[in-house]
Amino acid sequence: MRDFEYSRAETLSGAAGQIGEGASVVAGGTNLLDLMKIQVMSPARLVDISRIGELQGISDDGEGLRIGALATNSELAADGRIRSGWPLLSRAILAGASAQIRNKATTGGNLLQRTRCPYFYDTAMACNKRSPGEGCAAQEGVGRMLAIFGTSEHCLAAHPSDMAVALTALRAEVEIRSKEGETRRLPVTELYRLPGDRPDLETVLAPGEIITAVRLPAPMAETRQVYSKVRDRASYAFALVSVAAVVQMDGDRIGSASLAFGGVAPRPWTDPEVDQALVGAAPGDEAFGNAADVLVAQAQCHPDTEFKKPLLRRTLIAALREATGLAETATGASTARIPA
């Protein structure tokens, strides 16, 4: 690890004063410290925000929940309100990492975690995300975990979060505070930039801006929520593909569907045409297959990720069977029902 200066911020305005050129904010540290040890990241200063009271806690603001940026993954997954009203979020968080990591990893840090692309981690390989302009070793490399949507000739890295995929399907917003103290809100998907020719610029956060909270809108009555994740090990592994589905029935037809996909893109992936293809359809493999075809048609695969097209297609169909009540949970149980 390279040497750095350490400072602790007690308040948000205090933190704003300490965040400058070459500084990184640290909270849970589970991703940042790992990357600092291998010198993929070498900030000159760490600003410790982990004690800032304003960033802690989960509160009900009448329109949903406000989740402080420092709320840990464990706190979120176990919160009684989230388990009953937004079970998708609990399920997605519990599908990721280990108990030890979830006890430290924070909500803001989870959103801002870096890709696990092996070429990003290997400082002997070219990576435009780590060293802009250096090239992308993944293009001609080996890459089972690479993205298939939203990539560019400069970067094939996938965003690794499960939590962010659930938040996207739940139409959550990120609350951001500028250095000057102004607050703005963005849908989770709009937090992220696609790589284009600057894969190193991953979010729309301006210098000095920090995530202060995530806001979950009030749950719709009688939605079924499913998080379906496929990975190489039964536990403690990143998604090859994952599907977050929030489905509301209208009689025996699908009234609305909000889908998001993980392990397949530089950000939680969404496709409004897929959601739209399901509205008004009778639940069944014909409608689900059509929606999956719309989604997969947009995929651009590296030779090693061709398998993700049929895998994503089948995972989506299975998730929709569960979300419309056609099948009981295949994965153990990722479905839950919101009380009306």
Add this chain to the structure above:
Amino acid sequence: MPIAQAHATFKQESHMRTRFTVNGEAREVEHDTRTTLLDALRDQLGLTGTKKGCDHGQCGACTVLLNGKRVNSCLCLAAMHEGDEVTTIEGLGSPEALNALQKAFVAKDGYQCGFCTPGQIVSATAMLEELRAGDPSFASASLEGEMPLDDAEIAERMSGNLCRCSAYPLIREAIAMAAEVKS
């Protein structure tokens, strides 16, 4: 009591002093900003029961309780834990007075080489508390109600602790045995 007194010399380019409680005792360490909690425990306080396995949060050998919650001490900076309460394997029992989990690991032969065992036991200590609190896991059929302590739940809840000898079946049996003793 520490089983060894280590006094490794940390680089001290960015020198700091941090106080926290370890196994109920107030301790103070002088260290570099880069020093992890794991290295402070092992190299400065001589508490070598906590093991340095991967040093990247993947193996769980360095698991300690931080304010009662299990964490990877290799992914904690000592500097960030001023005033915190840390419990290591040395704080859970002693060779003369093993606790229920330690006895169960011996009874069930829940190890081979033993390197991962302190992390397994510290992790299982917290895991049983999480179960008692009703926290769900990925393996839980329902997010509500009482959580069962079956083999699938133990396996899922312990997935942050690797055992390269693959003593997993006996580790799970030991944890199940200790849970029964406690309840």
